[in-house]
Each structure stands twice: as C-alpha cells, then as structure tokens.
Amino acid sequence: MSLPLSGKVAIVTGSSRSIGAAIATKLASQGANVVINYRSGSSAAQGVADAINTEGAGKAIIVQADVSTVVDNQRLVQETVRQLGRLDIVVLNAGIMDMKSPADVTEADFDRHYNTNVKGPLFLAQAAAPHLPAGGRVIFFSTSLSSASSVAPNYLLYVSTKGAIEQISRTLAKEFGPRNITVNTVAPGPIDTDMFRNDKTEQQINFISALHPQKRLGKPEEIANVVAFLTSPEASWVNGQTLRVNGGFVV
Template structure:
C-alpha cells in the first residue's frame, strides 16, 4: 500500500516548479491532490493530467491564497471534492529581490501578502478544517540561515513563517496534527533562475556540498515523508534540504 493511500492533500502554488513536483509525488504515494493555482490554469491542468495519466486522483482549484477569502474557498472546495483535507502544503511564494533601501512599497506588500499572509490564513483555517492527525508542511528557505544582500524581504517573510509554524505546532498538536517547515536551498526552478546570470547561478550552486542545484523532486521527497505517518513524531521543526549549504 502507498504511504498516503486514502489521504487528501492540498498544495498551494502547485502549477509548476517545486509545487508541481510535490503534488505529483504526493499523488504517486496514494494521496488525492488538490492542485492550486492563481493565474495559470493551463499549467495546473497539465499537472492534474500528469497525475491522472499515472493512475492518481487530482483536481485543480483557482484561488489567490494571499487573500483570506481565497484560502477559505480553497479549503472548502477541497473538502467538497474529496470529503476532508489531511495534508496542507504551503508552497506558494514570490521572490522579489532588491536592496532594502530600494525595495518598493508594492514589492514589500506583495512579499508579505503571498509569503506570509497566505500561510497565516491557512493555519487559521486548518485549526478547524484540517482532519485530526493531519499534517502541515510550510515551505521556507535556506536563506533564513544565510546573509545574502537583496534577499532581505524574502528571507524575513520566510523566517516569519518558521516562527509561526513552531507556535502553531504547539497550538494544534493536541489534535494529532504535526507542523513543519522545509527549507530548500537553491533549486532549479523559474523562481530561482529568473534574473540571474549563468555565472551567478554557478557561484551559488558551488556553496553546497554537492556543487549543483537541487531539483524540485528532491524537495518533494522530503515533503512527502513529512506528510506520512512515519513522520508523526516530527513537529515544530525547520528541516534543511539544501545539499549541505547551511
């Protein structure tokens, strides 16, 4: 039997990149998956189709998780479609790099809205809507363990997610729900690669023990383990998946 057989999982921002890999891996392990997207319906449908072709169950739901009403609708549609939600993965995120002195108000607010508020709203809803003995996995970043110029607002929002997760792990623990963060290092996705020269990418890749970028599938494996019953004794933790970068 697959490790997540009979469970339902929601993955925010899962139309591409790490989120898509997580959705596909969870489905491969038997979970019924809600693929969330905000604007790219075609990409989300492609992820769903891949899951269906491989014998899994999946359904795409449009929702802007930076807004409370979007998170509420995503939770409610997932429950309406599959009966309950056992695993919630907060993957949706935005990386807007700029020196702190140059960061615009729009960049600041967008970073807070997507990277932090989206997680906050989902935890509020999970308090009453996530199934007992479920799991929550929030994607943070290894940049919270490093000091990189231009990553100020991104690393600050991710650090906030980690602390929020630790507190919520204690608050919701009596229901048997574990809450953890996964901290990817540099991963070969559009989010990381966009705007970087080949020289800079190679320089960043050289900072980990394996001298390469990670893959979305490697992050998906960690998330899938944390969603399984085998990881139930792990909660309130921030787990690096960065090839020894930090």
C-alpha cells in the first residue's frame, strides 16, 4: 500500500533540530522526500537526513539557506526543484524568539525578528508558489500566545510577528485557493524544546506545565502529527485556518 505522501517533495525550514526535525521525520515516514534546511551547523542537519534515509521511506537532502533573506529563499526553492524535481509542500517552521522588555528592544532586534519570522516565510511562500501543483500545501507557524488574554511584555516582538503571520496566511489562502493549494497556520502552545527552555528556570517551566490540563509541555512529535495531517489528502477542505495545538493551554 502506498504511503499518503509518496512522490511528494517538502521543504521544512529550520529542520535540523526540535520541531522542524520532528516534522521532517514525520513527513518522510509518510513517503515524502524532504529538504532539511539549516542556517548553520551542517552536522545536525546531516544527522536528521541520515536518520531519515536509513528508514527507507521518503529520502532527505540538506540545503543550507538563511531563510530570513529573500535571495536564500529563492535559492532554497531552486535547489529543491533541481535536486528533487518538484515541490509540493512548504512548512515555514523556522523562527526566533528573544525575550526582551519593550524598553530594551532595539531596531536591530526588531529587524532580526521581522526578517526571520515574517519577511522570510512570506517570500519563501512567494518563491515556492509557481512550483506548487494542485493539491499543494503551505503551512505557516504562529503561537497560541497570539490569542492569549494576557501576554508578558517580554514577548512583544515574538507575538507581534506571529500576529502578522496569521494575517498573511489567511490572505494567501484566498490567493492560492483557486489553484487548489491550501494555506494554514499551526500555532503551538509551549513545547519542550531548547528554544522554549532558554532563559527559563525550572520553576518557571513547572509553572507553565501546570497551566495545561495534562500538567506537561507538548512534544515536538505532537506538532509534527498535526502538520502531517494538514499535508495529507484528508485535509483538502482545511484552508485559511489557524490550528492551536496546545493541549488546552489557557492564559
């Protein structure tokens, strides 16, 4: 029996570790050939690709690209099509999150966050669009904090970029819809990754875990499962949506 993504090609940005690596691994297990994208540190990206290639379902290649830049996004798409022959799925996972109070935010901080979290995903979607066939999928990433009733001030830059992403996703769903390409956004709650744990004490992590009904953080694989669903034929009528994958996390 063929796998649901057999013959498909997927780019997963920021996929050398954490959620991105889990997504790439999951899509490959469903038969997709995947591009492991990384900005620096090729050994981690190669490790993810080697693990995927050992499994024998979809295959993986690695492509270095700084996805905060337009030129590298264009090259990432070109290399994908050159090496794998097509492009069906784009998962815009790469992002940064620096914790600074509004008073300490600099212009450089602003530019770095908006280049990585907003400009990069938008222009990668633009570069990918001419190559995506009917049935193609574009998946952006936001955060459940974008709908929270209260947000700590030090999340200012991060949450504002994700609010922009949700609006971009809804708009592109209308732009790409006539070509039978869906555009959705996955908005995780707290996930147990290095980026989440950075600059947090164990006490803070335990407090956040306790806000969930299951009293734990999410796992990267639990986000990957939702992304896999959105890329599948079963998700053909899910379009222009923001899926909050957070285990009932409420703040």
